[in-house]
Amino acid sequence: MKSLLTRRRGVNPVYLAFMAVSFMVGVAGALQAPTLSLFLSREVHVSPLWVGLFYTINAVAGIAVSLLLAKRSDNRGDRRRLIMFCCLMAVGNALLFAFNRHYLTLVTCGVLLSAIASVSMPQIFALAREYADSSAREVVMFSSVMRAQLSLAWVVGPPLSFALALNYGFTTMFIIAAGLFVLCLALIAFTLPSVPRVEQPAEVPVTQTGGWKNLDIRLLFIASLLMWTSNTMYIIDMPLYISSVLGLPDRLAGLLMGVAAGLEIPAMLLAGYYVKRFGKRKMMLFALVAGIVFYGGMVLFQSRTALLVLQLFNAIFIGIVAGIGMLWFQDLMPGRPGAATTLFTNSISTGVIMAGVLQGVMAENFGHYSVYWAALALLLASLVMSARVKDV
Known part of the structure; x- marks a missing residue:
């Protein structure tokens, strides 16, 4: 396979900029997320109930704000400036968590x-798609390599x-995260392009761009x-399952997550390479079959x-x-x-909310x-729904 990010005249610097930005933003996020519950418990001194409530409020707020900003980003303004504004807010958020230990402030301003x-x-990712479309680049492979940067970030971020x-200490960790977001802000300002909006032709049906009114989009959202x-239920439950049910060492949970994250990278790149053929x-249906094999294996x-072998699936x-997806x-x-x-x-954020509730109820009442x-x-239900979504 030829190099994924090269052209006849050499490496495209804009591609490299997108890779660097996605990796740096991923690392900055992966620095804060894994230890958040530990921070709330040890530094803010709140009970597990309030820790869970924080996660729920955070997820719901994220969905609401992202929907509002997404609509604005597609209709007007420079998407790059919106990204820079979001990174600036990320700097403020990291600094707030670095120096504040008041739960009410964190669950309001922080959230x-x-x-x-x-x-x-x-x-x-939306800007990357617009850039790839406007410059007649290979969209699928470009996006797959960018997504691989996030997986790489989550291989590096949590242990760090x-x-x-x-x-x-947590203060040092959050200050470093803020510094990474400042670096991301500079990279975005000086390396990422501004892509003009492209008007859709008149022949594009309204239902294609109407979002939730489109049955295919509804099915795909629910399937996703x-x-x-399912994935978040596994992440929440697996460490407890490993230690309390199987009696295996606690460190095995970290090893399983690390192996899976490492294997995701070649899986993403191969998916981007073969998607044109299949x-x-x-x-996606192949991925769901692999997921069904994985969860079936976790039972058996x-x-x-x-x-460890199941982590491949x-x-x-x-x-x-x-x-x-x-x-x-x-x-x-x-x-x-x-x-x-x-x-x-x-769909990921909503899945996190559902997983927290389902995992707790299922584990406590049925093991x-x-x-x-x-x-x-x-996943079986998701497979049925995904099979009904049209290919494009």
Whole structure:
């Protein structure tokens, strides 16, 4: 396979800028997210109930703010300036968490700043899509390589987050995160392009750009929501399942997550390479089959070796869904990459909210095994819905 980011006359610097920005924003986010519950518990001194409430409020606020800003980004203004504004809010959010330990302030001002900051990543992908379209570049591979930067960021970010927080304190960790967002702000200002809006031709049906009015978009959103609900249930429950049910070492949970994150990168790149041959719909259905194999295996197998092998199917599932799923939304909503990308990310946020409730209810009332049976059922339903969405 030829180099993914090269042209006949050499490396495209704008492509490299998009890669650098997506990686840096990903690392900055991955520094804060993994230790947030630990921060609220140890530094803010709140109970688990209030920790959970913080996550719920944060997710709901993120959905509401992202929808409002996504509509504005597709209709008017320079998308790059919106991304810079979101990164500036991310700097303020990191500094607030660095120096404030008052729960009410964090759950109001902090959540608002975090919600605005969270819009930066889908808007970066939307700008990348517009740039690729306007310059006649290969959209799928470009997006897949960008998405791989996020996976790489989540391979690096969480271990660094725990190392900084536990060895140097949360204040130091949040200050470093703020510094990374300042660096991202400079990269965006000086390296990313401004792409003019492209008016949609008259022959494009209204339902194609009408978002939720389109049955295909509704089905894909619900299917995506179920996929991410299953994945988040696994992330929440797996460390508890490993230690309390299987009696395996706690560190195995971190190893399983790291192996999956590492394998996601080649899965994303291969998906981007083969999507032209097989189409987005077939690739997504293949990913869902891999996910069904993974969750079926989590029910059937309990040894350390089997759990490690199963991460290959988990990586195929997440690697393809994370990259191709977003592009499928964008293709179903031509001319509205901001709204389409935000709709995809909101399916993830809504899945997080649902997963927290389902995992807690299932594990407490029916045991940890039931969580994986529930995840398996959700993916089967998602497979049926995805099969009904048209290929584009």
